[in-house]
Amino acid sequence: MAETKTPQALVCNGKKRAQQNELNGNHDFILVKNAMVPPSSVWEDPAAALAAARHEFGEHGGVNMSIEASAMFTVMEPENMGIPVVEPETMRRILSGELRPDRDFFTYSRHLNPTVMNLGRQMAALEGTEAAYCTASGISAISTVILQLCGSGGHVVASMTLCGGTHALLSHFLRRTCNIKTTFVDIGDLDAVKNSIVEGQTKLLFFESLANPTLAVANIPELSRIAHEKGVTVVVDNTFAPMILSPARLGADVVVHSITKFICGGGDIIAGAVCGPASLVTSMMDTQYGALLLLGPTMNAKVAHELSERIPHLGLRMKEHSRRAMAYATNIKKLGLKVIYPGLEEHPQHELLKSMANKDYGFGGILCVDMETEEKANRFMQHLQNCSQFGLMAVSLGYYETLMSCSGSTTSGEMDPEEKAVAGISPGLVRISAGYLGTFSQKWSQFEKAFYKMQESGGLFHKN
Ligand SMILES: *Cc1c(COP(=O)(O)O)cnc(C)c1O
Numbered sequence: 001m002a003e004t005k006t007p008q009a010l011v012c013n014g015k016k017r018a019q020q021n022e023l024n025g026n027h028d029f030i031l032v033k034n035a036m037v038p039p040s041s042v043w044e045d046p047a048a049a050l051a052a053a054r055h056e057f058g059e060h061g062g063v064n065m066s067i068e069a070s071a072m073f074t075v076m077e078p079e080n081m082g083i084p085v086v087e088p089e090t091m092r093r094i095l096s097g098e099l100r101p102d103r104d105f106f107t108y109s110r111h112l113n114p115t116v117m118n119l120g121r122q123m124a125a126l127e128g129t130e131a132a133y134c135t136a137s138g139i140s141a142i143s144t145v146i147l148q149l150c151g152s153g154g155h156v157v158a159s160m161t162l163c164g165g166t167h168a169l170l171s172h173f174l175r176r177t178c179n180i181k182t183t184f185v186d187i188g189d190l191d192a193v194k195n196s197i198v199e200g201q202t203k204l205l206f207f208e209s210l211a212n213p214t215l216a217v218a219n220i221p222e223l224s225r226i227a228h229e230k231g232v233t234v235v236v237d238n239t240f241a242p243m244i245l246s247p248a249r250l251g252a253d254v255v256v257h258s259i260t261k262f263i264c265g266g267g268d269i270i271a272g273a274v275c276g277p278a279s280l281v282t283s284m285m286d287t288q289y290g291a292l293l294l295l296g297p298t299m300n301a302k303v304a305h306e307l308s309e310r311i312p313h314l315g316l317r318m319k320e321h322s323r324r325a326m327a328y329a330t331n332i333k334k335l336g337l338k339v340i341y342p343g344l345e346e347h348p349q350h351e352l353l354k355s356m357a358n359k360d361y362g363f364g365g366i367l368c369v370d371m372e373t374e375e376k377a378n379r380f381m382q383h384l385q386n387c388s389q390f391g392l393m394a395v396s397l398g399y400y401e402t403l404m405s406c407s408g409s410t411t412s413g414e415m416d417p418e419e420k421a422v423a424g425i426s427p428g429l430v431r432i433s434a435g436y437l438g439t440f441s442q443k444w445s446q447f448e449k450a451f452y453k454m455q456e457s458g459g460l461f462h463k464n
Pocket of ligand 1: 137138139140163165166208212237239240257258259260261270271272
């Protein structure tokens with residue numbers, strides 16, 4: 001970490017180390033908040049917040065920050081003229097949290113790493129939270145945050161429509177290993193949510209802002225109000241809607257991400273983040289009780305550096321993903337297929353999403369086409385991939401190429417048929433993550449080609 005450009009005077013004025021007098025005694029200024037995003041009152045929009053976040057320069061003045069590719073850090077005292085002297089007392093104070101990383105006190109990268117912290121600052125700015133830290137995957141962000149907030153025997157109320165992995169984590173793994181019990185509810189039914197909360201026992205309410213794969217939109221302000229009335233913490237998975245929705249600004253306490261998807265955008269990295277109050281992020285790094293430090297799924301510095309360089313164009317990408325998804329949804333509907341997309345007026349939560357969304361980012365890059373049966377879904381995807389090169393049959397989302405998967409048999413495959421039925425996942429549901437490669441007319445003619453081929457080869461379509 002070399003020079004920094006920042007409105008917060010307390011953050012590293014280009015000075016590598018604190019002075020001795022700062023090490024002893026007065027360290028009121030060593031508050032984790034000082035290194036975080038501007039105060040919440042000035043947050044208006046994710047793009048504005050990202051631009052206002054601290055810009056970290058490279059070690060030699062490079063416009064991009066350097067990678068702090070070190071597992072461990074020396075503790076050098078300034079008095080020793082640059083000769084590294086490991087000072088056990090300083091080391092102890094860093095680990096205990098007494099000396100903070102915003103003054104360049106680091107020890108070990110499973111704890112805190114400057115490059116990962118920088119991506120964390122970007123994530124906090126994006127979500128308008130006080131702090132954030134990054135994890136090795138989306139699911140590790142989710143599992144550690146649940147474990148941090150919900151002790152053994154605790155109760156969780158969760159949406160019944162969740163990413164398959166999250167659903168399995170809550171319904172099986174955490175129940176078996178930690179006796180954490182989850183009640184799954186339809187979060188569109190606010191009374192059901194209210195009635196599922198057991199006062200004194202329920203620790204958290206967990207849901208996805210835009211559900212995978214049904215694209216049901218969560219009423220974040222109302223759900224947060226209901227939870228907070230009963231002292232329950234609200235954790236929202238915002239993987240499907242970065243930039244578009246800012247759950248923490250709508251009332252949620254914690255936002256988790258699978259960075260693997262839109263934020264990464266290249267389909268080449270598995271990563272995640274926990275965004276929330278500084279007190280939570282700090283507690284997750286506690287040496288005795290911190291789920292992130294002690295279970296260890298923190299992010300690698302090289303990965304964090306790579307991702308940091310992609311955040312500046314996330315907004316542009318999201319706008320284009322949304323624009324294409326909207327155009328596909330409109331056109332596919334005209335062909336007579338059953339389309340689910342929250343940008344369409346007939347989507348049951350279209351108005352709700354409009355009322356919550358940040359301006360100009362559209363309604364998201366994911367749409368679904370319900371082909372009714374898995375067999376039809378698979379045949380259609382094969383035509384789309386192999387006959388017309390419209391997209392790729394692959395799980396995941398947020399890639400520049402269009403991706404297609406039959407959710408019931410892939411990403412939600414962990415759920416049993418009954419669970420899928422109540423979650424509204426039809427067996428023929430094809431989830432499409434709209435890419436932005438190529439011209440729209442080129443891609444649309446590829447879609448039509450596959451559609452007519454499919455129709456010729458068996459008349460599978462009927463106008464509805
Ligand atoms: C992919 C995904 C996850 C899991 O994230 P990983 O990065 O694969 O660990 C969690 N939630 C949602 C909504 C997802 O799409």
